[in-house]
Amino acid sequence: MxxxxxxxxxxxxxxxxxxxxxxxxxxxxxxxxxxxxxxxxxxxIDTRVDPVLGLALEHGAEFVHGRPPRTLALARRARAGIREIPDRHQRPQGGRLVDAGDAFSSAQALLGRGGRDDEAVEASIHRELVGRRARGVSTLARELVRGFYLADPRTASALALARLSRALEQLGGETAHRVVGGYGxxxxxxxxxxxxxxxxxxxxxxxxxxxxxxxxxxxxxxxxxxxxxxxxxxxxxxxxxxxxxxxxxxxxxxxxxxxxxxxxxxxxTMGPVVKVLLRFRRPPWAGSGRRPVFLHVPGAPIPVFWTLAPVDAPVLVGWAGGPSAARVAGRRERDLLRATLRSAARGLGRPQGELEELLDGAAVADWTREPFTRGGYAVFxxxxxxxxxxxxxxxxxxxxxxxxxxxxxxxxxxxxxxxxxxxxxxxxxxxxx
Ligand SMILES: Cc1cc2nc3c(=O)[nH]c(=O)nc-3n(C[C@H](O)[C@H](O)[C@H](O)COP(=O)(O)OP(=O)(O)OC[C@H]3O[C@@H](n4cnc5c(N)ncnc54)[C@H](O)[C@@H]3O)c2cc1C
Structure with missing residues (x-):
């Protein structure tokens, strides 16, 4: 024809x-x-304006990783500013928040180091770190594979992950940015x-x-x-x-x-992802030192949180990716919200009841249930x-x-x-x- x-x-x-x-x-x-x-x-890309705060909240894509030329060119054409997010990763330890920044960079570097397509990333982490005292790094590397690449370290291709990780590194991906006014x-x-x-x-x-x-x-x-x-x-x-x-x-x-x-x-395969956005009447981290940027709560149902930094707002975004998302995906919103508050309370070292009292609004973005997406993004x-x-x-x-x-x-x-x-x-x- x-x-x-x-x-x-x-x-x-x-x-x-x-x-x-x-x-x-x-x-x-x-x-x-x-x-x-x-x-x-x-x-x-699903930006929605919060009715109370008047701020852009991202139900889908949120970060501009590094300085990607196409995205930045469009931002310029749209006259939208790009703001850098402070690179601060913390985790709770002994009742307070400790910095996990260096271990995070080492974990990124570890994933970018190579590997074979017939080898799972778990095997390559094990090989790379054998004989070294680097348990913290390997735990974070697994967390990154699950949370960021939405994959299971036991089945994800070490080669593909190294390529993805290097491509992001070339764009300067360790530094994340936000589009002022929203990705949309x-x-x-x-x-x-x-x-x-x-x-x-x-x-x-x-x-x-x-x-x-x-x-x-x-x-x-x-x-x-x-x-x-x-x-x-x-x-x-x-x-x-x-x-x-x-x-x-x-x-x-x-x-x-x-x-x-x-x-x-x-x-x-498609990696699952669930995002839960929490708006509080006042910041639930007030009084506990600096405002968190990224908060890692390993082992919690929702294992990662971030704030809207550099914007100052009483909002926490919970993120479950890969195997963590698979465990909570499809749950009723109320149950998911409860699990999110439990995880956030653990991360901030506050009673869950206190967070419940402060909670002013919430939204669940379970991407596995979106009929026209059916997950987060592709996994290798x-x-x-x-x-x-x-x-x-x-x-x-x-x-x-x-x-x-x-x-x-x-x-x-x-x-x-x-x-x-x-x-x-x-x-x-x-x-x-
Ligand atoms: C929760 C989440 C967070 C993310 N965070 C980031 C991030 O921080 N930074 C980043 O760079 N990337 C991020 N991503 C990935 C990024 O959003 C995607 O890579 C990108 O937006 C995908 O664009 P696309 O055009 O390929 O697919 P899509 O945006 O999914 O577009 C495909 C379109 O096809 C439509 N469609 C589907 N079926 C049909 C049909 N039968 N008939 C007609 N239309 C149909 C859909 O409705 C959709 O609009 C994230 C993704 C998710 C889900």
Whole structure:
């Protein structure tokens, strides 16, 4: 089925990857239709303004790791400032908070040191530290693998983790930043002109089927009431949905995707993540010395917390990633909240009842229950070498793939998602020359 009409690209998913792809295509005067299941743009970037404090709270992506060029360029275009977060990691010990900063850097360095794809990160930590008195470092390294990379150290590929860790290090990733006014602001320059001209935006449209042949795609989707909508026809599709949507049968490809593509998706997994945001009437850490920045509570149901530093606000964000998230995911909100307060109380060395009294508002973001995400971000198990790249490959010059899971060493980041979207758009443009 050769393309005979003017190119018309259907971009599926309006997260960072889809928006970046649509923007680049539109700027090259290629007609696009951007199809998004949710009623909002941004996907895993989900900034919401707290009604009491008037501050941006991040239910999804929160940190700009290092100085990633694409993200920073968008922030500049949006005139959004970027503020550095003090690099202070603390943990409770003997009733007070002690600094874990040096051990944290050593743990990062340990993960970046190499490793093999057929070796789990647990084995490489063990080998690297054998004979050395570095229990604190190895505990933190495991915590990082679980909490930050959302993976289980017993199954995560040591090679993939080293690559991810080095890629972040190259961006200066040890220093985290916040976008002033919220992450969502960096997307504003990409959303201009989505309607009118070359743009056509369809929110609340859930893609169920992608029927394709060379140079032709036909999308079947359901609308807000669940009714089948008229097919959307185009010449190419850029698919940016999260990994689990490609692994299962949520979206049917007719004919099926090539076996290599399906096996690439199957070799990756989605790491679970649960975030709980707590707003207090006054800071629950008041009187206990300096305001915490990152607070680690190993072994607690919610093992990591952070404040909104450098912004001064009575807010604690609880984070469970990987195996910790798997243990609490799907719980009723009330139970999850109780577990979060118990963990925070342990971390701050305060009675749980005191935190309950101070609590003024809470929100749970259980990403495993989001039907259009189904987890946090892609995880690379042993044997996944090359899977992200294979997932990124195009099919017969017609189907193109983007999204964080296709971003190789920058998977799991906003920067990776943005770059992947631009890469897919350039691939489409390459077929039009
Ligand atoms: C809790 C959390 C915290 C994070 N923290 C950070 C961080 O601090 N820093 C960082 O750099 N990264 C972070 N990330 C990762 C970052 O958010 C992602 O890598 C990035 O936003 C992914 O963008 P994407 O476009 O690939 O996917 P998404 O943003 O998920 O976009 C995909 C879009 O596809 C849509 N979709 C799905 N199914 C369909 C369908 N059937 N039909 C139509 N549309 C569909 C979805 O609704 C979604 O809008 C975090 C992620 C999570 C979940």
């Amino acid at each position: 050769p393309a005979t009409r003017a190119p018309h690209v259907i971009v599926i998913g309006a997260g960072a990857a889809g928006l970046a792809a649509a923007d680049l295509l539109r700027r090259r005067r290629v007609a696009i239709t951007l199809v998004e299941a949710r009623e909002r743009l941004g996907g895993r 602001r960096i997307l504003a320059p990409l959303t201009r002109g989505l309607r009118g001209g070359e743009g056509d935006l369809r929110l609340g449209t859930v893609v169920e089927e992608i029927r394709w042949g060379r140079g032709e795609v036909r999308i079947r989707a359901r609308g807000r009431t669940g009714a089948r909508l008229a097919p959307i026809a185009g010449s190419h599709a850029v698919v940016t949905v999260p990994l689990p949507l490609l692994q299962g049968d949520a979206i049917r490809f007719v004919p099926s995707l090539p076996a290599g593509k399906r096996s690439a998706a199957a070799r990756l 198990p042993v044997g996944s070498d090359g899977a992200s790249e294979a997932l990124a490959g195009s099919v017969e010059g017609t189907l193109f793939f983007a999204g964080e899971a296709t971003a190789g060493a920058l998977a799991g980041t906003v920067e990776g998602a943005l770059l992947s979207g631009e890469r897919a758009a350039r691939e489409v443009l390459g077929t039009l020359r």
